[in-house]
Amino acid sequence: MTIQPTKKRIEWIDSLKGVAAILVIVSHFWETSKKLYGFAGNENILFLILNDITINYIDIGKIAVTIFFMISGYLTANTFRKKTKKQFIIDRCKRMYPLYWFSILLSLILIGSEPISKIIINATMFQQFVGVENIIGAFWTLQIDWIFYIICLILVSLKIFENKKFINLSYYGLLALSLCMAILRFYTEKNFPVAIGILLSVTFLGLMLKRNETDDKDQKYNLRINIMLFFIVLFPTVMFSYTNKFVDMQVGFRYYITYLLAFIIFFIGKKIVTRKTIFSNLGKYSYSLYLLHPTIGFFVINKLYDYFYCNIIINMIIAFIITVICSMISGKYIEPIWVNKKKANKIIYINGRFLTQKITGVQRYAIEVLKQLDKLNLDYHLVLLAPKRGIIQNMKLKNIELRQIGNFTGHIWEQISLPIYIITHQRGKLLNFCNVAPILYPGYVTIHDIAFKTHPEHLNKNFSIIYRIITRLNINRYKHIFTV
Numbered sequence: 001m002t003i004q005p006t007k008k009r010i011e012w013i014d015s016l017k018g019v020a021a022i023l024v025i026v027s028h029f030w031e032t033s034k035k036l037y038g039f040a041g042n043e044n045i046l047f048l049i050l051n052d053i054t055i056n057y058i059d060i061g062k063i064a065v066t067i068f069f070m071i072s073g074y075l076t077a078n079t080f081r082k083k084t085k086k087q088f089i090i091d092r093c094k095r096m097y098p099l100y101w102f103s104i105l106l107s108l109i110l111i112g113s114e115p116i117s118k119i120i121i122n123a124t125m126f127q128q129f130v131g132v133e134n135i136i137g138a139f140w141t142l143q144i145d146w147i148f149y150i151i152c153l154i155l156v157s158l159k160i161f162e163n164k165k166f167i168n169l170s171y172y173g174l175l176a177l178s179l180c181m182a183i184l185r186f187y188t189e190k191n192f193p194v195a196i197g198i199l200l201s202v203t204f205l206g207l208m209l210k211r212n213e214t215d216d217k218d219q220k221y222n223l224r225i226n227i228m229l230f231f232i233v234l235f236p237t238v239m240f241s242y243t244n245k246f247v248d249m250q251v252g253f254r255y256y257i258t259y260l261l262a263f264i265i266f267f268i269g270k271k272i273v274t275r276k277t278i279f280s281n282l283g284k285y286s287y288s289l290y291l292l293h294p295t296i297g298f299f300v301i302n303k304l305y306d307y308f309y310c311n312i313i314i315n316m317i318i319a320f321i322i323t324v325i326c327s328m329i330s331g332k333y334i335e336p337i338w339v340n341k342k343k344a345n346k347i348i349y350i351n352g353r354f355l356t357q358k359i360t361g362v363q364r365y366a367i368e369v370l371k372q373l374d375k376l377n378l379d380y381h382l383v384l385l386a387p388k389r390g391i392i393q394n395m396k397l398k399n400i401e402l403r404q405i406g407n408f409t410g411h412i413w414e415q416i417s418l419p420i421y422i423i424t425h426q427r428g429k430l431l432n433f434c435n436v437a438p439i440l441y442p443g444y445v446t447i448h449d450i451a452f453k454t455h456p457e458h459l460n461k462n463f464s465i466i467y468r469i470i471t472r473l474n475i476n477r478y479k480h481i482f483t484v
Contacts, residue, residue, distance in 0.1 A: 011273060011274065011275055011276050011277070011280055012269050012270050012273035012274070013071055013074070013075070013283070014276075014279070014280040014281075014283030014284055015269055015273045015276075015277045015279040015280050015283055016067055016071060016265070016266060016269040016270075016273075016279075016283065017067075017068070017071060017279075017282070017283030017284075017286040018277075018278075018279030018280060018281070018282030018283035018286065019064075019067070019265065019269070019279050019283075020063075020064040020065075020067040020068050020071075020286065021064070021282050021283065021285075021286045021289040021290065022064075022279070022282065023060045023061065023063055023064035023067075024060075024061050024064035024065065024138075024290065024293075025289065025293045025297065025320060025323065026060060026316070026320075027054070027059070027060045027061030027064065028061065028138060028293060028294060028297070028298075029293075029297055029298075029301060029316045029319055029320065030054060030316070032297075032298055032301055032302075033301055033305075033312050033315060033316055034051070034312075036301070036302070036305045037305070037312045056250065056254065057254060057257065058254060058257055058258045058261060059254060059255065059258045060258075062255070062258045062259070062262070063258055063261055063262040063265065064262075065141055065199065066199070066202055066258075066259055066262035066263070066266075067262050067265060067266050068141070068286075068290075069141075069144070069145075069148075069199045069200075069202045069203045069206065070202055070203070070205065070206040070209075070262075070263075070266050071206060071266075072145060072148065072203055072206060073148070073202070073203035073204055073205065073206025073207035073208075073209075073210070074206040074207065074209055074210045075206075075210075076148070076149075076152060076203075076206075076207060077206075077207045077208075077209075077210035077211050078210065078377065079152075080152070080156050080161055080162075081162075081377045082377045082378070082379055083379065085153055085156055085157070087379075088149075088153070089149075089153070092149060095287075096125070096142065096145075097125070098335075099287065099288065099291055099330065099334065099335055100125060100139070100142070100291060101123060102291075102330075102334065103136065103291040103292055103294075103295055104119065104122060104123065104135055104136065106292070106295045106296070107135055107136055107294070107295040108135075110295055110296070110299040111295060111298065111299065114135055118132060118133070118135065119135065122134065122135045125139075125142055125143060125146065126143060126146070127143075128140065128143050129143065136294045136295065137294070138290070138293075138294045139291075139294075141199070144195075144196055144199050144200065147196065147200060148200055148203045148204075151170065151200070155167075155170065164211065164219075164222075167204065167207065167208060167211070168208075168222075168226070170204060171201060171204040171205070171208065171226060172229075174197050174200045174201040174204060175197070175201050175229065175230065175233045176233075177197040178194055178196075178197025178198045178201060178233070178237050179197075179233055179236060179237050179240075181193065181194045181196075181197055181241075182194045182236070182237040182238070182239075182240035182241040183240050185240065185241050186240040186241070194237065194241045197237075198234065198237065198259075201230060202230075202259075205226060205227065205230060208222075208223055208226060209223060227263070231256075231259075231260065234256060234259060235256055238252045238255040238256050238259075239252040241255075242254075242255055281328075282324065284331060285324075285327045285328050285330070285331030285332075287331070287335070288326075288327035288328070288330040288331040288334075288335065289323065289324065289327040292323060292326055292327050292330060293323045293327070296319075296322060296323050296326050297319045297320070297322070297323040298319075300318065300319040300322050300323070301315055301316070301319045304318060304319070346379065346380050346381060346428070347380065347381045347382075347383060347426055347427075347428030347429070348378075348380045348381070348382050348383070348428055348429045348430075348431060349383050349384075349385050349422055349428055349429065349430045349431070349443075350370065350373075350382065350383065350384045350385065350400070350430075350431045350433075351385065351414065351418060351430060351431065351432040351433065351434070351437065351438075352384045352385050352386030352387075352402075353386070353387070353410075353413065353414050353418075353434070354366040354367070354393070354433060354434050355384075355386050355391045355392070355393045355395075356386070356387055356390040356391055356392060356393075356409060356410075357392075357393075357434075358392070359393070361448070362433075362434050362435065362448050363393070363434065365433060365434075365446070365448070365484060366433035366434055367393065367395065369433055370384070370395070370397075370400070370433075371395075373400065374397045374398055374399050374400050375399075376399075377399075381401070381428075382399065382400040382401065383400070383401045383402075383403055383428075384397070384400050384401065384402045384403070385403055385405055385418055385421065385422075386402065386403075386404050386405075387404065387405070387406060387408070387409045387413045387417070388404045388405065388406065388407065389409055390409045391404075405417055405418070405421045406418070406420075406421065411436075411466060414436065414438055415438050415439060415440070415470075418438050418441070419438040419439075419440035419441035420440070422441050423440070423441060429443060429444065429479070430442075430443030430444065431443065431444050432444065432445040432446065433446045434446070434448075435447055435448055435449075435467065436467065436470055436471075437470070437474055437478065439470060439473050439474060442474045442477045442478050442479070443478070443479055444478065444479050444480045444481075444482070445474070445478050445480075445481055445482070446481075446482040446483070446484060447481055447482070447483050447484075448483075448484050450471075452464040452467040452468055452471075453468065
C-alpha cells in the first residue's frame with residue numbers, strides 16, 4: 001500500500017480557473033476582433049457560429065466571471081480561521097495590486113497614454129466608486145471582489161462571519177438588493193449596477209458551498225434551497241435589467257441561461273475533476289491571464305490586423321498563445337516577487353521515514369501526531385517528506401502535502417537524501433517524531449527513550465551504535481527536544 005498524497009493546490013479549482021480564463025479571453029478577443037474585421041467578407045463557419053452563439057444565446061465572458069466569483073467565495077470561506085484581518089488585507093493587497101499596476105503600466109506603453117489624474121485614481125482599484133472610467137474595461141470585476149472582502153471583514157469584526165444565520169441573511173439581502181436595483185433600472189432607465197448584487201450573491205453561494213461540505217442533511221438541504229432561490233430571484237432581476245420594457249426579452253433570457261451554464265460548469269468541475277487536467281496550468285496563472293490579456297492580447301490582435309490582415313480566427317489563436325506565454329512568465333517570475341514573500345520561513349517539513357517502518361509505539365505516535373496536524377488550520381505549509389520506495393503505511397491526508405524524494409531508504413535516506421533535499425530547496429523547520437534526526441539538518445526531535453544507553457543488551461548492537469552516534473552529534477544542535 002502507498003500513502004495517498006494530497007496537493008496544496010486544489011486541482012478542480014485550478015482546472016475551473018483555467019476554463020474560465022479561456023472563456024473570458026475568447027470573449028474579449030472576439031469582441032475586439034469583430035470591431036476590427038466587421039462582417040464584410042467573413043463567411044468563415046467558425047466566425048458565424050461563434051457570433052451567433054455570443055449574440056443570441058450566451059455571454060461566455062459572464063460565464064467565466066460567474067465561475068471566478070464562485071471560486072472566490074469558496075476559497076474565502078475558512079480564511080479568517082487561519083488569518084487575522086490585518087494579515088488578510090495585507091495578503092490581498094500583495095496579491096492584487098502589484099500585477100494590477102504592472103498591467104496598467106503595460107497598457108499605457110502598448111495602447112496609449114491617459115490623463116495623470118485618471119491613472120492615479122485607477123491605481124486605487126476603486127475608480128468606479130468615484131465615477132472614473134476604467135483604463136482597462138475588463139477590470140470592473142476587481143472592484144466587486146473588494147466589496148466582497150469588505151463585507152467579510154465587517155462580518156468578522158462583528159464576530160458573525162462564522163454564523164450561518166447571518167451569512168444566509170447577508171445572501172438574502174444581496175439578492176433583494178439586486179432585484180431592487182433591477183426594478184429601479186427598469187422604471188428610471190438609469191444604469192443601476194445590478195451585476196454587483198448578482199455577483200456578490202454568487203460569491204456568498206460559493207462561501208456557503210464550502211461551509212456545507214459535510215454529511216449534515218439539513219445543511220445540504222439549506223444549500224439547495226439557496227441555489228434554487230438564486231435562480232428564482234435571478235429571472236425577474238435579469239428581465240427587469242436587460243429587456244426593453246419586456247418587448248425584447250431575448251437579452252434577459254440570454255443572461256439567465258449564461259448564469260445557469262456557469263453553475264452547471266462549476267458543479268460538474270467540482271464533481272468530476274480529481275486530478276491535474278490540461279486546464280490546471282492555465283488555472284495557476286489565471287490572475288496574470290486576466291490582467292494581461294486586455295493589453296498584450298489586444299496589442300497583438302491590432303498589430304496582426306494592421307500588418308498581416310490574417311484570418312480572424314488565426315489572429316485570435318496567435319494572440320491567445322502569446323498572451324498565455326507572457327502570463328505564465330508573469331505568474332512564475334513576476335507575481336512571486338510580491339506574493340507570500342515570507343513563505344520561505346513558513347514551511348514545515350516532516351521526516352516521513354516512519355511510513356516505511358512496521359508499527360510499534362514510536363511509529364504509532366508519529367502517525368497519530370500527523371493526523372492531528374492534518375486537522376489544524378496552521379499558517380504554515382506542511383510537507384511530509386518520505387522515500388520514493390518502501391512506504392507501507394496507508395494514510396489519507398487533506399492538508400499536508402506528500403513529497404517522495406531520494407533514491408535511498410532507511411538510515412541512508414534519513415541522513416543523506418532528506419537533509420540534502422531541504423538544504424537545496426526551500427528551507428524550513430524539520431520535525432522528527434521517531435528519536436532520530438539528520439545530522440546535517442537536525443531540527444526538532446521527539447525522544448521516546450534512551451534504551452540504547454540504559455539497556456543496550458535488549459537491542460541490536462548496530463542499532464545501539466547508530467543511535468549513540470547520531471544522538472551524541474545532534475544533542476546540542478536540536479532546535480527543541482520533545483519527550484514522551
